Amino acid sequence: MQPENPHDWSEAKQADVSGFGLKLFLAGLSFLFAATIVGYVVVMLGGSDTEWPTGGTPTYEEAVRGVPPGAPDTAAATRVGTLRQPAAVEAVPTLSGSVWLGLAGATVLMLASSVTIGAAYRALRRGQGKRFLRFLIATLALGAVFLVAQVFNWFQLAAELPLAEGGLRSATFYLMTGTHALHVVGGLVPLGIVVHRAIAGRYSVERWVGVRNVAWYWHFLDVVWVLMLVAMWAVGH
Amino acid sequence: MSTTTTAPGALTPAVQPESDNYLKNSSGFLSWAMTLDHKRIGVMYLVAVLTAFFLGGMFALALRTELFFPADSTGKGLFLTPDLYNQMFSLHGAIMVFLFIIPSIPAALGNFIMPVMLGAKDVAFPRLNLWSFYLWCVGAVFFLAVLMQGGLDTGWTFYTPYSSTKSLTAVVPALMGAFILGFSSIFTGINFLVTLHKMRPPGMTFFRLPLFLWGLYATAVIQVLATPVLGITLLMLVVERSFGIGIFDPALGGDPVLFQHFFWFYSHPAVYIMILPGMAIISEVISTFSRKHIFGYRFIACSSIAIALFGFFVWGHHMFTSGQSPLASTIFSALTFSVAVPSAIKVFNWLTTMYKGNIVLGAPMIYALGFLFLFAIGGLTGLFLGTMGTDIHLHDTYFVVAHFHYVMVGGTLWAFLAGLYYWWPKMFGKMYAQRSAIVGSIVAFIGFNLTFFPQFFMGSQGMPRRYFTYVPEFQIYHQLSTIGAYTLLVGLLIVAYNLVQSLLKGEKAPANPWGAATLEWQCTSPPPYYNFKDSPEVGDPYDLDRVQWDPKTKGYVNRPDYVPSASH
Numbered sequence: 057m058q059p060e061n062p063h064d065w066s067e068a069k070q071a072d073v074s075g076f077g078l079k080l081f082l083a084g085l086s087f088l089f090a091a092t093i094v095g096y097v098v099v100m101l102g103g104s105d106t107e108w109p110t111g112g113t114p115t116y117e118e119a120v121r122g123v124p125p126g127a128p129d130t131a132a133a134t135r136v137g138t139l140r141q142p143a144a145v146e147a148v149p150t151l152s153g154s155v156w157l158g159l160a161g162a163t164v165l166m167l168a169s170s171v172t173i174g175a176a177y178r179a180l181r182r183g184q185g186k187r188f189l190r191f192l193i194a195t196l197a198l199g200a201v202f203l204v205a206q207v208f209n210w211f212q213l214a215a216e217l218p219l220a221e222g223g224l225r226s227a228t229f230y231l232m233t234g235t236h237a238l239h240v241v242g243g244l245v246p247l248g249i250v251v252h253r254a255i256a257g258r259y260s261v262e263r264w265v266g267v268r269n270v271a272w273y274w275h276f277l278d279v280v281w282v283l284m285l286v287a288m289w290a291v292g293h
Numbered sequence: 294m295s296t297t298t299t300a301p302g303a304l305t306p307a308v309q310p311e312s313d314n315y316l317k318n319s320s321g322f323l324s325w326a327m328t329l330d331h332k333r334i335g336v337m338y339l340v341a342v343l344t345a346f347f348l349g350g351m352f353a354l355a356l357r358t359e360l361f362f363p364a365d366s367t368g369k370g371l372f373l374t375p376d377l378y379n380q381m382f383s384l385h386g387a388i389m390v391f392l393f394i395i396p397s398i399p400a401a402l403g404n405f406i407m408p409v410m411l412g413a414k415d416v417a418f419p420r421l422n423l424w425s426f427y428l429w430c431v432g433a434v435f436f437l438a439v440l441m442q443g444g445l446d447t448g449w450t451f452y453t454p455y456s457s458t459k460s461l462t463a464v465v466p467a468l469m470g471a472f473i474l475g476f477s478s479i480f481t482g483i484n485f486l487v488t489l490h491k492m493r494p495p496g497m498t499f500f501r502l503p504l505f506l507w508g509l510y511a512t513a514v515i516q517v518l519a520t521p522v523l524g525i526t527l528l529m530l531v532v533e534r535s536f537g538i539g540i541f542d543p544a545l546g547g548d549p550v551l552f553q554h555f556f557w558f559y560s561h562p563a564v565y566i567m568i569l570p571g572m573a574i575i576s577e578v579i580s581t582f583s584r585k586h587i588f589g590y591r592f593i594a595c596s597s598i599a600i601a602l603f604g605f606f607v608w609g610h611h612m613f614t615s616g617q618s619p620l621a622s623t624i625f626s627a628l629t630f631s632v633a634v635p636s637a638i639k640v641f642n643w644l645t646t647m648y649k650g651n652i653v654l655g656a657p658m659i660y661a662l663g664f665l666f667l668f669a670i671g672g673l674t675g676l677f678l679g680t681m682g683t684d685i686h687l688h689d690t691y692f693v694v695a696h697f698h699y700v701m702v703g704g705t706l707w708a709f710l711a712g713l714y715y716w717w718p719k720m721f722g723k724m725y726a727q728r729s730a731i732v733g734s735i736v737a738f739i740g741f742n743l744t745f746f747p748q749f750f751m752g753s754q755g756m757p758r759r760y761f762t763y764v765p766e767f768q769i770y771h772q773l774s775t776i777g778a779y780t781l782l783v784g785l786l787i788v789a790y791n792l793v794q795s796l797l798k799g800e801k802a803p804a805n806p807w808g809a810a811t812l813e814w815q816c817t818s819p820p821p822y823y824n825f826k827d828s829p830e831v832g833d834p835y836d837l838d839r840v841q842w843d844p845k846t847k848g849y850v851n852r853p854d855y856v857p858s859a860s861h
Contacts, residue, residue, distance in 0.1 A: 063415070073417050077487045080517050084479055088521035091555060099548070219538065223546025227538050235525060 071265045078269050082276050085239070089280045092235050093287050096228040100291040151292050152216055158209040162202055163285055169198035170278035173247075177271045183261045192251055192267075195274065199244050206237050229292070232284055236277070243277055246270050314722065314819040329419035332820060334426050335405030336720065339713075341429060342401050345392035350782070352385035357744070357778040360771045364762035375761040379446035380462065382759055384439070386449030387467060391474045392433055394705050395563065398570035399516070400425070400481050402712045403509050405720055407485060409813040409820055410503050412494040412829045417487040421480050428477035435470030439463045448759065450560070453541035453552040457533045465534060468527045475520045475527075478566070482516030485509050496831035503811045503834040504593050508573020511597035515562045515569075515604060523559035526552065550615050557608035565604040567701060568668075569597055571708030572639055575661050578711050579643045581809040582658035583650030586835045589642035596635035603632045613684045622681055629679035636672055640665065655807065656730035660711035663738045667703025671696060674749065689759075692752025695745045703741060710734070710788065717792065718806050722819040723799030729791045737784025743777025803848020808840050814849075832857050 065073065151159070176191035210230065217226060250270050253259065259267055315332040325333055359373045359381075373381065404422065408415050416422050439445050442463035447456040456464050489502070489510050502510075529540050530552070539545025541552040580587040587593065609617060609625030617625075643665060652658065674696040677683045687693060718724055747770040752758075756767045763771060805814035811834045816824055832839065836857065840849040 063417075063419070073487060073491045076491055077418060077483050080483045080486050081479075084483075084517045084521045087518045088525050091522045091525055091558070095551065095555070099551070223539055224548055224551075227540045227547065230538075231529060231540065 067262060067265060071268065074265060074269060075272070078272055082273070085276070086280075089235065089283070092228075092232040093284060096232045097287055097291050099224050099228045151213070151288065155209060155213050155216070158205065158212055159285065159288070162205040162209060163281065165198050165202040165205060166278055166281045169195050169202065170275055172198060173271045173274045177264070177267050180259055180264050180267055181261065188259070188267075189254055192247075192254055196244065196247055196251055199240055199247065199274075203237060203240055203244075206233060206240075209233075229288075232287075236281060236284060239280075240277055243270070243273055247274070313821045314817065315822050316722070316819055318822045327423075329415070329423060330822065331404050331408050331415050331419065331422060332720075334422050335401055335403075337426055338396060338401040338404055338429070339720075341426075341433070342393050342397050345388055345433065346397075349385050349389040349393055350785075352381045352388070354778060354782065355381050356385060357775040359761075360763070361775045363765070363768065363771075368762075370761060373761075376446065377444075378761045379759070380444030383445045383448050383462075384436075387445060387471070388436060389701075390449050390563075390567075391471050392429075392436060394567045394701055395474070395478060396429060396481075397705065397709050398574065398712060399485070399509055399512055399566070400429070400477075402574070402709070402716060403485065403570060404481075406716055406813055407506060407509055408488065408492075409719075409816065409824050410506060410811050411488065411492065412497060412812045412825060412831060413488065413492040414823045414825065416484045417492055418484050422484055425477045425480040425484070428473055428480070432470045432474035432477060435466050435473065438466045439470065442466065450556060451527070451530060451552075452556075453530065453533075453547075453549045454543060457530055457542050458544070465531055468531050468534075472524055472527045472531075475524045478516045479520045482513035482520075485513040486517065489513075494828035494831060500591065500594070501831060501834060502594070504576035504587065504590070504597075505570075505573040505811075507594040507597050508569045508571075508576070511601035512566050512569045514598075514601050515566050519559045519562040519566075519605070522555060523563075526555035526559070529555075550612070550617070553612050553615055554608070557611045558605075561608040561611065562601075562604040564697075564700070565600055567705045569600060571664070571705045573597065574708045574712035574715070575643060575664050576639075577809070577811065578657045578661040578715050579646050580835050581715075581807045581837070582653045582655055582661070583647045584653065584808070584837055585646055585650035586833075586837065587642070588645040588648075589638070590835065592638050593642050596638045599635040600632060603628065603635070607632060610679050610684075613681050614688045626679055626681050630676065633672070633676060640669065640672075654731070655714075656725070656727055656734060657711045657715035657807075659731050659734045660707050660714060663734060664704060664707040664711060667699055667707060667738075667741070671699030671703050674699065687752060689757055690752035691748040691756045691758055694758045695748035695752060698745045698748075702745075713792075715807070716813070717795065718802030719813055719818045719820065721796060721799075722802050722817075723795045724802050724806065725791055725795035725799055729787060729794075733784050733787030733791055735784075736787060737781055740777050740780030740782070740784050744774050744781055745777070747771075747773045747777075800847075803843075803846045805840060805849040806847075808837060808842065808849035810834055810836050810839050 172191045173195040176188050176195060179185075179188040179191060210233070213226075213229070219226065219230075247270050250259075250266055253266065315330055325337065328334060355373065356378065359371050359378060362371050364370045364375075368375075370378065404416070439462075444462050445460075445464060445467045446462045447460050447464060447467075451464070451468065489506060493502075532538055533540050533542060533545075533547070537545065539547040541547040541549050543549060576587060576593055607625055607629045609621055610629045613622050613626075674692070678687060678693060678696060714725070714730060748756075751767045751770040754766070756763060756770070802818040804817050806818075807814075810832070812825075812829050812831070813820070815829050839852055839855045839857075841852045842848075843850040
């Protein structure tokens, strides 16, 4: 077999290198979330309605000879793509009071989990083992409850505006919040591993990089959620 | 080689026992499959991407063969049906872009050379590096699944609503494949950036990094920042196709232009993922084979970063005919031209490096000269396409096909081969026959130009891309193009023969066969497992005065009386 990993790093070097890698990873993710948020805002502001006015791909005849304004759509049956459904354009999903309430609840959970993981990390660095473990497990629980709350919010919204009627505006809302939720799931996995290791006593005043990295990721999810909330507040009513 | 004559303090290739190289230090399948050694991972990537290149090339030959004659009066083709033709060009594009060009230089050559060139023992995250490779393999398996399930006919661009509702082919596996390959690319990018920031040996400041590393740095920035957007876009398309949720399909209230925005936000910067590492190889080769310090080091280094940054703001030039507002198109057009500036800075610096140099026409240099010629044509024809008025005429014609093949093949593939021939002795410890290497390069060069130059003519005369057949006026161009494609094949077969011969019968390579001053030539060929026992001494990477020819080893050795000059 091969010799071991060539890097035999101190905890400080490990923190430096893995921390930089994580920051780059978060930079990449921030482009991902920026894309979903910008997509949501642009669609909600209705910019896209004016950019796809023809409805479906024009036929060869239409493309070459043009269509007089107001002419009936005689080629509808053979058209690739269909005329945009007017109903879909007009259905602007407004976030009702009860959905806002649900979102507010989710926000409280998210903010609280960010506070608890920060507290857990600080406790670890100060050598308060019990307090560290308590706050770490609290974070895991808050993260899980956040996901439950989000699923509840989606059902609430779907009940008010069925998915099929919501069209693009509704889809971008699910897309944006769903992407965030997926990354919360993706955060719960390493967080679970860290909890497992913490129970096994693998962290101490000298060994803390794993906890710090998970904490950074978690704070990032928190910031993204707040930005999404701002976007919803700005254009989602 | 002799180390007894060197003065104290001079750089000496570390003398290693014969068996201590990365190829021989352990054996067996698992020692490769589970390796954390960046060099072995690089070699595995090399085999993998060359396999993908072969597959994509076969599809291209099938296309060119079919187009030798137009379809007959009943609409029957030479040997393909129109549907099969659509699948061939889609798979050709998707496999070449996602499985070959994007990983070719960074993942295969970069993985092998980057840490050695930097003077480090490995990349920052060796395990993540192996993960990247296996993700590539999983992505490739998805593309094989596409082949099994009867192909893909959306083009490599997956434009909606055709891809989301109309296409009856295996779109979802192809999307998942590209999605997974994206992760592979992101992880490679993160790994390289962290390595370049955190693992530089003492003395290796940013402005002492060889230009290949600057190119990889700029590439990695794009890989990390742009690829996630492709990921979410492809995932949205999977969701729309699988569950009928309207994001891009106008029939469901979606917006197909939104797909194009998202797709090109990644895929235009991805063009620079393809070309930046290629340009970076050319910088190395031209300096070494002109026996001259690179001209304008800082300009070349910074222009890589500039291209990477500008690349994020020009995606709209793919959408001049997509119903984008004229204002947006104007801005995108203007920004597109700005990319020409850093590209031209590089080209002029290469030319100036060659000026009054002692040019050695070794195989890597022949490829580098080919690159200069082909990339100049590819780059300049891009300006016609960045101009809104001419683009309306040229959009979706063979002019576009010819343009991007001049950049992707004439640029990236030529640079890849230049790099492969440049570092081949280092990677495998064997020299190759210069004569057949150069003949292969020249035959491929002629074949390439014969394939794609006629396509500029037929494109500007209106021949649309992706068509199964054509009107008789275009026949002569198509036939020249097909003959060229087979000539290119012959050239590449000579290359393959040459490299296989080198592995079987090649002479043992010296540590520094070309007389370059970058650090990868300071260790033996092939490098020992940990590259360097101690961090090597770092100097100006292009000060070629530090080495001199040694007839005994048939390579260059460090000059014993070398004193670093302060002028560079």
